[in-house]
Amino acid sequence: MEMIYKVSIERCIGCGKCELACAFAHGSEGSPAKTRINIFHRGPEVGTPVVCFQCGDAACAAICPTHAIVRNERTGAFEVDEGRCILCRMCIPACPFGNMLWDDAYHRVAKCDLCGGDPKCVPFCPTGALVYVPAAEAKRRPEPLVREAV
Amino acid sequence: MSLGKEMGTQAGEKGGRMLSLSVDGKSVQVREGAFVLEAARAAGVEIPTLCHHPALEPYGGCRLCLVDVTRPEWGGWCKLVIACQFPAEEGLLVHTATERVVETRRVVLDLLLARCPETPLVQELARRHGIEQTSYVANPEPTDCILCALCTRVCDHLGISAIATVNRGIGREVAPPWGEAPPDCIGCLACAEICPTSCIPYETSEGSRTIWGKTFEMLRCTRCGRAHVTVAEADFFAGRGGVPRSYFELCDACKRKEMAATFVKLSRGAAGFSVGA
Numbered sequence: 181m182e183m184i185y186k187v188s189i190e191r192c193i194g195c196g197k198c199e200l201a202c203a204f205a206h207g208s209e210g211s212p213a214k215t216r217i218n219i220f221h222r223g224p225e226v227g228t229p230v231v232c233f234q235c236g237d238a239a240c241a242a243i244c245p246t247h248a249i250v251r252n253e254r255t256g257a258f259e260v261d262e263g264r265c266i267l268c269r270m271c272i273p274a275c276p277f278g279n280m281l282w283d284d285a286y287h288r289v290a291k292c293d294l295c296g297g298d299p300k301c302v303p304f305c306p307t308g309a310l311v312y313v314p315a316a317e318a319k320r321r322p323e324p325l326v327r328e329a330v
Numbered sequence: 331m332s333l334g335k336e337m338g339t340q341a342g343e344k345g346g347r348m349l350s351l352s353v354d355g356k357s358v359q360v361r362e363g364a365f366v367l368e369a370a371r372a373a374g375v376e377i378p379t380l381c382h383h384p385a386l387e388p389y390g391g392c393r394l395c396l397v398d399v400t401r402p403e404w405g406g407w408c409k410l411v412i413a414c415q416f417p418a419e420e421g422l423l424v425h426t427a428t429e430r431v432v433e434t435r436r437v438v439l440d441l442l443l444a445r446c447p448e449t450p451l452v453q454e455l456a457r458r459h460g461i462e463q464t465s466y467v468a469n470p471e472p473t474d475c476i477l478c479a480l481c482t483r484v485c486d487h488l489g490i491s492a493i494a495t496v497n498r499g500i501g502r503e504v505a506p507p508w509g510e511a512p513p514d515c516i517g518c519l520a521c522a523e524i525c526p527t528s529c530i531p532y533e534t535s536e537g538s539r540t541i542w543g544k545t546f547e548m549l550r551c552t553r554c555g556r557a558h559v560t561v562a563e564a565d566f567f568a569g570r571g572g573v574p575r576s577y578f579e580l581c582d583a584c585k586r587k588e589m590a591a592t593f594v595k596l597s598r599g600a601a602g603f604s605v606g607a
């Protein structure tokens with residue numbers, strides 16, 4: 181796991197492009213409601229993106245009765261093996277952060293899988309609130325956004 | 331929370347000796363302990379199945395996955411086996427489309443179509459094998475249940491075992507004990523979800539959920555009031571994998587909202603950083 185998906189709420193302007201990119205990347209709807217990253221608006225042009233943390237000790241994977249949620253060692257992301265999933269949906273209430281979702285359009289559970297190592301939301305983020313960077317770089321505190329300049 | 335990996339029936343898992351065998355002339359390697367069906371799928375050979383599920387133990391109920399197996403030293407003798415329960419062996423030669431296999435599979439489908447003459451899944455599968463109508467007497471009381479037992483097995487796998495197949499012969503069916511509301515059922519709907527012909531009826535709404543004649547109280551998010559799981563589900567799953575019951579109190583949307591608020595709070599606490607309004 182060399183790369184880290186880093187979210188800096190300090191830089192989010194709540195534009196919702198990541199939600200749309202996510203919805204398109206994982207289905208054909210392209211509806212912001214089908215996203216696996218959710219922005220909470222806390223004022224005009226300020227948002228807080230909430231997305232799976234890929235926990236070290238993940239409740240979704242721990243509760244899954246068929247071991248259908250498995251960490252991809254290459255990307256570090258927990259991925260749902262839809263072949264093994266029995267749709268008991270227990271991972272949804274088990275996630276303490278609410279990042280396990282039900283996808284009604286495709287009738288499946290859904291979570292951020294870092295798009296297999298190429299998170300599609302990242303290139304759409306105009307302010308660098310979402311970045312996919314080497315682990316060493318991810319440790320650095322984010323630069324505050326000069327909002328007037330955006 | 332630890333991830334127990336006791337399920338050892340999947341191809342490609344770590345450890346174990348690898349076996350080489352041939353499926354329709356394609357050589358393929360599978361882990362020792364794997365079954366022929368896995369080897370065939372690894373070789374890219376399609377074998378029809380109805381009762382197989384990657385997460386459940388093989389059952390051998392539908393008999394559709396039958397194949398011919400032989401070995402060079404058997405002098406041309408071969409035997410029909412079901413791929414989902416026949417262990418892969420070093421040097422085994424598997425044939426999935428011999429005349430005998432195709433014909434026997436057609437008989438199985440013909441009989442299944444006689445049992446379930448109105449079931450689209452069975453009709454489609456039969457049609458793909460050249461059967462438009464059953465050559466047997468079609469069931470006068472058509473059912474959609476193909477007796478694949480995926481429902482009972484998934485229930486067993488969860489450790490609930492609220493339903494089972496009961497009776498024998500033509501009277502065999504899936505039912506809760508004595509046909510009454512099953513006391514062990516938690517209303518998780520895993521049986522209804524896994525059913526390939528969607529023939530397990532249930533009703534679920536904001537207020538309650540009913541399946542197998544049992545009505546369940548829904549657990550409501552303590553913040554927004556949305557019903558997200560049954561109380562019985564939460565009680566059953568709480569503690570599993572170290573997940574506490576308290577995790578079930580809020581719905582996923584409220585948990586995300588709470589998480590967003592926590593981020594803002596933490597960020598404000600960081601010296602010199604502003605998160606805006």
